[in-house]
Amino acid sequence: MVAQTAPRFSATVQALQARFGERVSTSPAVREHHGKDESYFPYAPPDAVVFVQSTAEVSEIVRLCARHKTPVIAYGTGTSLEGHILAINGGICVDLSGMNKILRVNPEDLDATVEAGVTRKTLNNYIKDTGLFFPIDPGADASLGGMASTRASGTNAVRYGTMRENVLGLTVVLADGRVIRTARRAKKSAAGYDLTRLFVGSEGTLGVITEVTLRLYGIPEQISSAVCAFPSVKAAVDTVISIIQSGIPIARVELLGAGLMDAVNKFSKLDHTVAPTLMFEFHGTKNYVAEQVEAVEALAKDQGGANFRWAHTMEERNKLWQARHDAYFASLQTRPGARAVSTDVCVPISRLAECIVATEKDMAAASMPIHILGHVGDGNFHLIMLIDPNNPKELDESHAINERLVHRALALDGTCTGEHGVGIGKLDFLVAEMGDAISVMRAIKKTLDPDNIMNPGKILRMN
Amino acid sequence: MVAQTAPRFSATVQALQARFGERVSTSPAVREHHGKDESYFPYAPPDAVVFVQSTAEVSEIVRLCARHKTPVIAYGTGTSLEGHILAINGGICVDLSGMNKILRVNPEDLDATVEAGVTRKTLNNYIKDTGLFFPIDPGADASLGGMASTRASGTNAVRYGTMRENVLGLTVVLADGRVIRTARRAKKSAAGYDLTRLFVGSEGTLGVITEVTLRLYGIPEQISSAVCAFPSVKAAVDTVISIIQSGIPIARVELLGAGLMDAVNKFSKLDHTVAPTLMFEFHGTKNYVAEQVEAVEALAKDQGGANFRWAHTMEERNKLWQARHDAYFASLQTRPGARAVSTDVCVPISRLAECIVATEKDMAAASMPIHILGHVGDGNFHLIMLIDPNNPKELDESHAINERLVHRALALDGTCTGEHGVGIGKLDFLVAEMGDAISVMRAIKKTLDPDNIMNPGKILRMN
Numbered sequence: 039m040v041a042q043t044a045p046r047f048s049a050t051v052q053a054l055q056a057r058f059g060e061r062v063s064t065s066p067a068v069r070e071h072h073g074k075d076e077s078y079f080p081y082a083p084p085d086a087v088v089f090v091q092s093t094a095e096v097s098e099i100v101r102l103c104a105r106h107k108t109p110v111i112a113y114g115t116g117t118s119l120e121g122h123i124l125a126i127n128g129g130i131c132v133d134l135s136g137m138n139k140i141l142r143v144n145p146e147d148l149d150a151t152v153e154a155g156v157t158r159k160t161l162n163n164y165i166k167d168t169g170l171f172f173p174i175d176p177g178a179d180a181s182l183g184g185m186a187s188t189r190a191s192g193t194n195a196v197r198y199g200t201m202r203e204n205v206l207g208l209t210v211v212l213a214d215g216r217v218i219r220t221a222r223r224a225k226k227s228a229a230g231y232d233l234t235r236l237f238v239g240s241e242g243t244l245g246v247i248t249e250v251t252l253r254l255y256g257i258p259e260q261i262s263s264a265v266c267a268f269p270s271v272k273a274a275v276d277t278v279i280s281i282i283q284s285g286i287p288i289a290r291v292e293l294l295g296a297g298l299m300d301a302v303n304k305f306s307k308l309d310h311t312v313a314p315t316l317m318f319e320f321h322g323t324k325n326y327v328a329e330q331v332e333a334v335e336a337l338a339k340d341q342g343g344a345n346f347r348w349a350h351t352m353e354e355r356n357k358l359w360q361a362r363h364d365a366y367f368a369s370l371q372t373r374p375g376a377r378a379v380s381t382d383v384c385v386p387i388s389r390l391a392e393c394i395v396a397t398e399k400d401m402a403a404a405s406m407p408i409h410i411l412g413h414v415g416d417g418n419f420h421l422i423m424l425i426d427p428n429n430p431k432e433l434d435e436s437h438a439i440n441e442r443l444v445h446r447a448l449a450l451d452g453t454c455t456g457e458h459g460v461g462i463g464k465l466d467f468l469v470a471e472m473g474d475a476i477s478v479m480r481a482i483k484k485t486l487d488p489d490n491i492m493n494p495g496k497i498l499r500m501n
Numbered sequence: 502m503v504a505q506t507a508p509r510f511s512a513t514v515q516a517l518q519a520r521f522g523e524r525v526s527t528s529p530a531v532r533e534h535h536g537k538d539e540s541y542f543p544y545a546p547p548d549a550v551v552f553v554q555s556t557a558e559v560s561e562i563v564r565l566c567a568r569h570k571t572p573v574i575a576y577g578t579g580t581s582l583e584g585h586i587l588a589i590n591g592g593i594c595v596d597l598s599g600m601n602k603i604l605r606v607n608p609e610d611l612d613a614t615v616e617a618g619v620t621r622k623t624l625n626n627y628i629k630d631t632g633l634f635f636p637i638d639p640g641a642d643a644s645l646g647g648m649a650s651t652r653a654s655g656t657n658a659v660r661y662g663t664m665r666e667n668v669l670g671l672t673v674v675l676a677d678g679r680v681i682r683t684a685r686r687a688k689k690s691a692a693g694y695d696l697t698r699l700f701v702g703s704e705g706t707l708g709v710i711t712e713v714t715l716r717l718y719g720i721p722e723q724i725s726s727a728v729c730a731f732p733s734v735k736a737a738v739d740t741v742i743s744i745i746q747s748g749i750p751i752a753r754v755e756l757l758g759a760g761l762m763d764a765v766n767k768f769s770k771l772d773h774t775v776a777p778t779l780m781f782e783f784h785g786t787k788n789y790v791a792e793q794v795e796a797v798e799a800l801a802k803d804q805g806g807a808n809f810r811w812a813h814t815m816e817e818r819n820k821l822w823q824a825r826h827d828a829y830f831a832s833l834q835t836r837p838g839a840r841a842v843s844t845d846v847c848v849p850i851s852r853l854a855e856c857i858v859a860t861e862k863d864m865a866a867a868s869m870p871i872h873i874l875g876h877v878g879d880g881n882f883h884l885i886m887l888i889d890p891n892n893p894k895e896l897d898e899s900h901a902i903n904e905r906l907v908h909r910a911l912a913l914d915g916t917c918t919g920e921h922g923v924g925i926g927k928l929d930f931l932v933a934e935m936g937d938a939i940s941v942m943r944a945i946k947k948t949l950d951p952d953n954i955m956n957p958g959k960i961l962r963m964n
Contacts, residue, residue: 218938235698256748285719388609475681
């Protein structure tokens with residue numbers, strides 16, 4: 039609950055109210071709603087929320103905040119997983135959900151430009167008649183600006199890449215209110231520093247993304263999905279490794295542990311085998327998909343994977359993948375009242391089995407239920423640790439498990455975060471991961487945001 | 502010719518000589534060799550060249566240069582096209598060609614780490630028994646460090662991307678001599694700012710790249726190449742547009758103008774039809790390549806493209822692509838004694854035909870021979886303008902043609918450089934292209950290289 043105290047940045051709030059009237063909210067409910075994401079971190083509400091409608095308005099707000107040295111936090115759908123949108127130093131939350139226009143779709147160039155508040159599902163729904171789609175799919179129906187900010191990915195990344203590969207250019211409001219466009223719409227460019235990639239994944243700490251130009255892809259002629267149970271997590275992972283090493287362009291390959299399959303069965307009313315499971319998807323022409331399927335079935339069989347259950351119609355496929363997307367919520371049902379603490383390491387695929395096998399020991403020894411799932415084709419997997427929010431010991435234990443896991447991943451030349459980002463939860467891990475390179479990040483932050491007003495406290499400590 | 506004058510940075514040179522002995526050269530021949538790339542820009546030799554053998558040595562040199570505020574220019578193979586390695590303010594050339602070790606190949610992870618001086622052909626030769634290859638192929642057998650520095654691409658980029666998509670991580674010596682690694686070897690990461698992409702394409706202005714970790718790909722089961730003549734450049738380009746829009750994963754699609762085909766025939770002793778021509782390559786399984794071929798032949802036929810000449814064996818394919826790679830040298834033979842001035846715009850593919858048709862008028866009106874070729878699947882094409890180096894009017898005319906072309910491309914939401922980089926030739930174009938975003942590039946340069954010693958005068962004016 040948020041106490042209705044006087045805002046710390048009252049001069050800024052008053053100036054915003056004078057300019058934006060009812061589109062500025064200081065109500066406790068609105069502030070509370072904007073002071074929480076899907077992570078386990080406690081509420082940190084902003085002093086006010088402004089519901090913006092244009093890049094020019096964002097520029098005005100940032101300019102004002104810069105004058106008063108007031109923090110600025112960009113907000114899309116609030117579905118981040120590392121406390122990205124928490125106003126830990128107070129300040130102004132810029133709610134971009136009203137910037138929801140699809141500005142341009144260029145089917146012939148396979149690209150589209152959207153305002154930052156457009157969600158991935160809204161875009162896909164809008165373009166479906168063009169025969170194109172946008173593949174990046176974090177679990178939530180996140181805003182595309184937020185997805186760019188956190189360098190999001192999801193189940194399709196093994197084939198289509200992450201936001202890193204799929205953002206062509208951005209419109210960004212800098213920390214002094216100036217507006218830049220990071221790149222033209224050309225498919226490739228060698229024109230100076232790659233500002234697009236610099237802002238993708240910068241979590242609002244260098245500027246506010248207000249428009250995003252994205253790559254689109256043709257909807258494949260044939261899409262086939264399958265589920266297959268394995269005798270062990272290692273057998274499943276070894277199957278994935280051999281698929282990737284064979285160069286089969288699999289579109290999705292997701293691992294779910296046995297406990298999670300049980301949870302998914304219950305939550306989504308399904309009857310899958312309760313065992314370590316891979317969910318596959320294949321994209322291509324009809325013949326090419328058949329070739330891929332044949333090769334993957336053979337590789338799975340070598341590892342004891344059997345009884346592929348196929349989903350060929352769109353309805354069957356949607357049901358299968360809905361189960362995957364529901365896995366997070368299904369896992370929460372296995373311990374009512376629990377909160378989920380999520381891990382997010384990503385390692386070179388040759389080290390994935392080793393990393394997971396070592397981690398399974400931690401899972402078995404833990405005092406709370408832990409589920410495993412992941413985008414294993416990328417070497418990325420998550421633990422969902424279900425902790426009792428009223429038991430600080432469990433939170434500590436989950437942190438210790440995560441810390442061991444991160445250091446295990448770093449020792450295997452992996453990263454502390456494959457797709458969730460750093461937020462407020464991985465500042466120290468990032469230092470461990472980057473070594474001296476952290477100083478380059480700090481220097482960039484310092485020069486582009488000298489007063490540390492852009493989403494302060496995220497990614498980097500600036501003291 | 503380089504006059505044997507006393508070096509401007511004599512204290513630095515003396516200190517380097519004391520430390521590196523005979524590996525420091527101040528001979529006019531060596532300085533001249535290192536003061537020239539493949540562009541038309543006049544010689545600008547460094548004060549000395551140091552032949553380095555390790556990252557630690559580069560760090561030592563940069564530290565020394567930082568102390569004396571002496572420019573540092575990294576040198577790989579000297580095959581850049583925009584004056585990137587010219588010592589326009591004097592200084593120390595760091596020749597990385599001796600850093601030619603392949604440090605690690607991880608076939609199971611589809612990656613390799615090399616020292617910056619390893620060339621692309623050396624790497625491909627080294628790994629060929631693993632069944633893997635590295636696809637990025639600028640015309641020259643450039644060093645992989647240099648290719649990362651200029652964000653190089655080439656004929657395979659339409660399928661495999663550029664250095665932007667294919668560098669997983671870098672070791673970089675910063676302007677103060679510190680050494681950083683920009684990323685772990687995980688395939689994806691959301692761990693803070695994307696330093697890898699920041700240094701890729703920074704043309705040595707932010708640091709010296711000393712090691713590169715690259716993505717590798719499985720050599721396709723089937724590779725087929727073909728040549729096809731078209732009634733006009735527009736017909737050829739329209740074919741390419743329909744291929745890309747159909748989502749056919751073509752591996753290469755290169756345009757050569759009629760004049761260039763004539764030149765290639767003569768230079769490489771071939772007998773291709775003298776007409777606007779596309780060269781294609783298809784990668785995949787045997788059946789999948791057959792499907793792609795069938796689809797592309799139908800699309801070409803619609804545009805009057807006929808008589809596909811196929812190259813199925815490796816020998817035939819190498820001959821076909823050697824002709825493409827020789828195109829630059831073949832074009833030079835069409836005007837003996839001439840120098841080539843190259844353009845490099847890249848536009849959204851839907852605007853490519855329009856851009857080329859307008860440019861053909863400039864080509865027809867020009868007083869010098871001009872050839873057209875390009876990686877048209879990416880919307881990227883080059884004019885090769887053959888100027889008399891002793892006739893300043895022709896140089897001026899070529900600049901005027903390039904300037905019109907760049908502004909035409911910018912008006913079509915394109916870029917002034919698809920793959921050659923900015924160097925010293927496109928500083929003003931970059932300003933026109935980036936608008937206010939240029940200030941962000943300047944701020945980054947200023948903070949990471951406050952004394953402007955890293956390849957000064959390239960990409961940005963810093964006064």
